[in-house]
Amino acid sequence: xxxxxxxxxxxxxxxxxxxxxxxxxxxxxxxxxxxxxxxxxxxxxxxxxxxxxxxxxxxxxxxxxxxxxxxxxxxxxxxxxxxxxxxxxxxxxxxxxxxxxxxxxxxxxxxxxxxxxxxxxxxxxxxxxxxxxxxxxxxxxxxxxxxxxxxxxxxxxxxxxxxxxxxxxxxxxxxxxxxxxxxxxxxxxxxxxxxxxxxxxxxxxxxxxxxxxxxxxxxxxxxxxxxxxxxxxxxxxxxxxxxxxxxxxxxxxxxxxxxxxxxxxxxxxxxxxxxxxxxxxxxxxxxxxxxxxxxxxxxxxxxxxxxxxxxxxxxxxxxxxxxxxxxxxxxxxxxxxxxxxxxxxxxxxxxxxxxxxxx
Amino acid sequence: xxxxxxxxxxxxxxxxxxxxxxxxxxxxxxxxxxxxxxxxxxxxxxxxxxxxxxxxxxxxxxxxxxxxxxxxxxxxxxxxxxxxxxxxxxxxxxxxxxxxxxxxxxxxxxxxxxxxxxxxxxxxxxxxxxxxxxxxxxxxxxxxxxxxxxxxxxxx
Amino acid sequence: xxxxxxxxxxxxxxxxxxxxxxxxxxxxxxxxxxxxxxxxxxxxxxxxxxxxxxxxxxxxxxxxxxxxxxxxxxxxxxxxxxxxxxxxxxxxxxxxxxxxxxxxxxxxxxxxxxxxxxxxxxxxxxxxxxxxxxxxxxxxxxxxxxxxxxxxxxxxxxxxxxxxxxxxxxxxxxxxxxxxxxxxxxxxxxxxxxxxxxxxxxxxxxxxxxxxxxxxxxxxxxxxxxxxxxxxxxxxxxxxxxxxxxxxxxxxxxxxxxxxxxxxxxxxxxxxxxxxxxxxxxxxxxxxxxxxxxxxxxxxxxxxxxxxxxxxxxxxxxxxxxxxxxxxxxxxxxxxxxxxxxxxxxxxxxxxxxxxxxxxxxxxxxxxxxxx
Numbered sequence: 039x040x041x042x043x044x045x046x047x048x049x050x051x052x053x054x055x056x057x058x059x060x061x062x063x064x065x066x067x068x069x070x071x072x073x074x075x076x077x078x079x080x081x082x083x084x085x086x087x088x089x090x091x092x093x094x095x096x097x098x099x100x101x102x103x104x105x106x107x108x109x110x111x112x113x114x115x116x117x118x119x120x121x122x123x124x125x126x127x128x129x130x131x132x133x134x135x136x137x138x139x140x141x142x143x144x145x146x147x148x149x150x151x152x153x154x155x156x157x158x159x160x161x162x163x164x165x166x167x168x169x170x171x172x173x174x175x176x177x178x179x180x181x182x183x184x185x186x187x188x189x190x191x192x193x194x195x196x197x198x199x200x201x202x203x204x205x206x207x208x209x210x211x212x213x214x215x216x217x218x219x220x221x222x223x224x225x226x227x228x229x230x231x232x233x234x235x236x237x238x239x240x241x242x243x244x245x246x247x248x249x250x251x252x253x254x255x256x257x258x259x260x261x262x263x264x265x266x267x268x269x270x271x272x273x274x275x276x277x278x279x280x281x282x283x284x285x286x287x288x289x290x291x292x293x294x295x296x297x298x299x300x301x302x303x304x305x306x307x308x309x310x311x312x313x314x315x316x317x318x319x320x321x322x323x324x325x326x327x328x329x330x331x332x333x334x335x336x337x338x339x340x341x342x343x344x345x346x347x348x349x350x351x352x353x354x355x356x357x358x359x360x361x362x363x364x365x366x367x368x369x370x371x372x373x374x375x376x377x378x379x380x381x382x383x384x385x386x387x388x389x390x391x392x393x394x395x396x397x
Numbered sequence: 398x399x400x401x402x403x404x405x406x407x408x409x410x411x412x413x414x415x416x417x418x419x420x421x422x423x424x425x426x427x428x429x430x431x432x433x434x435x436x437x438x439x440x441x442x443x444x445x446x447x448x449x450x451x452x453x454x455x456x457x458x459x460x461x462x463x464x465x466x467x468x469x470x471x472x473x474x475x476x477x478x479x480x481x482x483x484x485x486x487x488x489x490x491x492x493x494x495x496x497x498x499x500x501x502x503x504x505x506x507x508x509x510x511x512x513x514x515x516x517x518x519x520x521x522x523x524x525x526x527x528x529x530x531x532x533x534x535x536x537x538x539x540x541x542x543x544x545x546x547x548x549x550x551x552x553x
Numbered sequence: 554x555x556x557x558x559x560x561x562x563x564x565x566x567x568x569x570x571x572x573x574x575x576x577x578x579x580x581x582x583x584x585x586x587x588x589x590x591x592x593x594x595x596x597x598x599x600x601x602x603x604x605x606x607x608x609x610x611x612x613x614x615x616x617x618x619x620x621x622x623x624x625x626x627x628x629x630x631x632x633x634x635x636x637x638x639x640x641x642x643x644x645x646x647x648x649x650x651x652x653x654x655x656x657x658x659x660x661x662x663x664x665x666x667x668x669x670x671x672x673x674x675x676x677x678x679x680x681x682x683x684x685x686x687x688x689x690x691x692x693x694x695x696x697x698x699x700x701x702x703x704x705x706x707x708x709x710x711x712x713x714x715x716x717x718x719x720x721x722x723x724x725x726x727x728x729x730x731x732x733x734x735x736x737x738x739x740x741x742x743x744x745x746x747x748x749x750x751x752x753x754x755x756x757x758x759x760x761x762x763x764x765x766x767x768x769x770x771x772x773x774x775x776x777x778x779x780x781x782x783x784x785x786x787x788x789x790x791x792x793x794x795x796x797x798x799x800x801x802x803x804x805x806x807x808x809x810x811x812x813x814x815x816x817x818x819x820x821x822x823x824x825x826x827x828x829x830x831x832x833x834x835x836x837x838x839x840x841x842x843x844x845x846x847x848x849x850x851x852x853x854x855x856x857x858x859x860x861x862x863x864x865x866x867x868x869x870x871x872x873x874x875x876x877x878x879x880x881x882x883x884x885x886x887x888x889x890x891x892x893x894x895x896x897x898x899x900x901x902x903x904x905x906x907x908x909x910x911x912x913x914x915x916x917x918x919x920x921x922x923x924x925x
Contacts, residue, residue, distance in 0.1 A: 095424065096685055097689070099432075099433050100435070267682060276682065354422065357421060359682075360681040360754050361682025362754055363908065364907065414754075417752050420744060420747050421685060421748070446703065446704070447702055448707055474614050509621040510720060
């Protein structure tokens with residue numbers, strides 16, 4: 039059976055046979071970079087199209103259906119439109135920061151991609167503190183948003199950026215705490231170790247109620263962290279026109295847009311890794327035959343299936359709920375999510391010490 | 398008790414949110430509820446009373462019923478209609494006022510139907526057209542009586 | 554939640570122009586808001602962006618002609634505005650309107666009210682950030698528009714009322730279609746409750762926000778659902794019934810809290826009340842003329858004539874001064890939106906920006922109605 043692991047392995051061997059190790063590393067880095075950028079472009083197209091279709095069906099509409107087969111080329115056409123549009127820089131803006139901000143947001147979204155294991159042995163960077171790295175790097179994106187809001191020299195943008203700052207900084211806490219529950223159960227920060235620990239069942243099933251609670255908290259927190267409705271206060275169309283990216287146009291706007299979707303993809307990938315076993319197929323304890331059948335489905339399919347289910351859940355939220363107010367948003371975090379997450383962490387720790395979970 | 402109230406609040410919150418999600422989920426999976434009409438492919442059938450634009454009825458002999466009495470012009474609130482009359486020589490040698498040009502400004506019309514109600518001879522009526530956009534505004538000024546048409550026999 | 558009184562110094566506070574082009578204002582309205590962080594210190598509406606001097610225009614139009622222009626004021630209750638104008642002219646000419654025409658008028662008024670409230674519901678949900686309800690609302694609204702189109706000939710600015718009755722008789726399909734619609738809508742209004750009314754986030758955004766006391770609301774001149782949500786009876790259909798509302802058996806729903814949620818519930822209850830009025834009338838449309846015999850040229854006697862009707866937004870008044878000529882000497886329209894907007898500053902002070910949008914949503918502002 040040809041798997042992605044074999045391809046990357048044989049590529050590495052072929053390169054190593056003829057070239058010295060520095061050059062091999064360099065070539066592999068280039069390949070990885072190209073792959074990440076390609077994944078970005080494809081994800082942008084697919085997720086925007088998915089969002090438009092999901093929203094359309096929920097809103098009893100058809101959605102895009104004219105450009106290409108069933109409208110599949112619609113987002114490509116839109117991207118083309120954004121590419122040839124003029125990118126305006128407002129007169130009173132801080133030009134350097136204004137132009138830098140979309141890049142910061144994009145680069146951060148790209149960086150989080152590094153430790154994600156797409157399938158067995160297919161990972162850009164097998165770092166032993168993968169989870170910590172993700173939660174550390176993801177908080178940099180708030181700097182990009184604040185930069186955009188401040189540099190635009192627009193009151194709406196600044197209000198949006200300030201909201202976003204307050205929001206992301208607070209929700210980072212409960213997202214971190216819910217991630218830590220899994221880290222405690224596994225005893226490792228490495229993404230590969232976390233996935234390997236779910237060989238005989240995913241944590242969401244093995245971990246009893248505490249893991250489920252932490253999963254719910256995780257979903258709420260990452261929805262807020264990616265600025266998605268019902269927590270889209272940073273953009274809040276009916277209040278702040280477009281929030282922090284009011285003044286952006288053309289490709290720089292597209293960068294923000296793309297970064298939003300890539301961020302959703304990444305947090306859902308982390309969620310799938312922590313709670314649903316990453317690329318690990320669905321295994322039930324000692325049902326050998328069943329587990330064997332499940333193994334036939336490649337890991338990458340499992341992984342993307344899980345991610346897109348989570349993305350659909352987040353989109354479903356967006357098209358159902360009204361937006362919260364800024365004080366309610368912070369209330370929810372500090373009065374509900376954070377205490378529950380802390381209490382839950384305590385429970386999980388007890389559970390891990392006593393070994394009271396399915397092994 | 399505080400804890401019980403707290404849990405009750407959390408429970409009712411979740412319930413209300415989930416019931417909303419169930420509804421949107423229903424619409425997501427039931428495509429028969431979709432109400433989109435794909436306009437250029439599916440043409441609308443307009444109601445017979447729909448007021449699209451004012452037209453003048455002509456019969457097969459290219460005769461209309463307008464006597465040029467300007468009742469519609471007077472009834473119009475927006476000066477949409479301008480009637481130009483001429484003096485026509487009757488067979489018996491008398492001169493009689495007759496319609497020369499019925500000018501209709503579609504760009505000014507609000508489709509209020511007052512001209513049609515005012516017309517004593519039912520010469521004009523509302524058509525059910527609805528695609529009125531043009532590139533040049535002058536095209537919206539229309540001449541309603543067909544070229545060479547004349548007044549129908551017996552209409553006074 | 555009650556907010557503390559905030560100091561109203563201008564020092565260092567942020568001044569933001571909301572509008573004239575802004576997604577929250579539903580049209581070209583301009584609000585200058587003074588902010589302290591996220592908290593609103595002052596809201597100052599600037600009007601005039603869509604002023605078309607309809608009152609002045611009406612002075613040069615005859616009594617048949619001027620009615621159409623009132624459809625362009627509050628375009629969501631175009632029918633009811635036209636009704637008010639027709640009533641004023643009929644009062645002056647002392648025309649007795651046939652029974653059938655009265656029933657048709659009331660039916661159309663209530664259908665318009667339902668259509669207006671349904672659109673308000675969708676737009677209101679959009680203001681607080683839920684985008685889906687808008688499309689669901691339009692599904693029902695389209696059905697009403699189709700009914701209107703069949704009978705009146707237009708979907709939005711119908712111009713169906715004429716002095717002495719209505720312009721044309723009901724379409725043969727009207728009764729069946731209205732019955733179908735009412736049955737369909739009763740199932741959908743429960744969905745509205747599931748989607749928005751019972752939603753915890755929505756209730757959190759609405760409850761205790763934009764509170765106005767009954768006394769304040771009266772002194773600002775608020776009418777309609779805004780005043781009734783403070784517990785003041787002000788329904789013109791009850792206070793001075795016109796065209797057969799006195800014979801109908803309907804309630805005037807009253808909320809007492811005076812906050813945004815009360816205004817929301819008030820409108821939802823009025824929707825159901827309108828449906829029950831339609832139910833009562835749809836089977837009992839009397840036979841007869843749809844229009845009274847009137848002269849070709851209408852001349853009001855010298856004097857002043859006032860009529861008022863209850864639109865979807867509140868009390869709509871038509872005040873005509875006639876010198877006995879073909880056209881009115883002066884016409885004044887008392888539009889509900891203008892006075893309801895006046896209370897916005899009072900309601901929004903000390904709230905957050907998000908609340909301002911929600912409060913504007915519950916006031917159900919139609920900007921051409923405010924500016925005229």
